[in-house]
Amino acid sequence: MAMALPKRRHSRSRTRQRRAHDALRAPDIGNCPECGEPKMSHRLCGGCGMYRGRSVVQLEEDIN
Template structure:
């Protein structure tokens, strides 16, 4: 079976692993209620998006 002629240098190993990380999700504050929310997503705290109510959260409960 074929074997590698030389071991990889630490530099080569680190260069490969430079792309192996995950980026944390972006979290923005809702301008309406201040709750943390994902950008370009409907707010889970007040149901608002782009200064208009998309879903009425309180009405659905009662």
């Protein structure tokens, strides 16, 4: 069985229209409500170890 092949070449504008949604965007970064350090949403804060108002991870700075 033969594979399907395009009969005509796609124009540059058609190719670029298809690729219009392929651009990368910067991640959404907010501030931690506890310590104010920048963090990505729905992620644990690297500065204080808090997530959604609870302490999830004890950081090494807190232990010493």
